[in-house]
Amino acid sequence: MIEVKKLTGEYLNDLKPKEVLDLGCGLGKKSLRFLKGGTNVTGIDKNKFRISQEHFKFIQSDIKEYKFEKQYDLIIASLILHFFRETVAIKIIKQIKDHTLEGGLNFLICMSNEDSCSKEKSENFYPSLKKLKELYSGWEIVKEDQDFTAEEEHGDLPPHNHNLIFLLVKKVI
């Protein structure tokens, strides 16, 4: 079973990136941890979150319209790609890859094709692990996991769980 907070720590806590981009950052749960090390973090979200911390630049934008400004050594897309149609999500992944420095990393958490939400929104991006890895062919797979989360309740939804893919990949030279 996947425990998101714990597993995220296992993926990210030992990394020492200099420039991080967090797409759909929300409250910055995935990227604020890097500020301790003096890392510059840019967080993009369509909703205005009040994250005012030194070295954290928040940009309110829809990811679909966001023009990537530079190259990063870590780009995070956590629990965001399922909001987009598959063709759009694949274009976003291409942008992410193109704006990653050589030797840099991408960290993705995706709801998979085994998640119950994938049946309700079948046109959106709920990839299999195989498909996600194919999109990163030529990159080094540093770490991967896929499993269900524990049952949870939020919003108006009945108790449910999710099937998540965690993927950390490195752009090899």
Ligand SMILES: C[S@@+](CC[C@H](N)C(=O)[O-])C[C@H]1O[C@@H](n2cnc3c(N)ncnc32)[C@H](O)[C@@H]1O
């Ligand atoms: C499930 S939350 C994940 C937040 C964070 N990435 C995390 O892992 O904790 C999804 C976030 O994506 C943002 N979001 C959804 N669609 C978006 C879009 N088209 N452009 C930018 N942000 C978007 C939401 O506002 C929300 O903060």
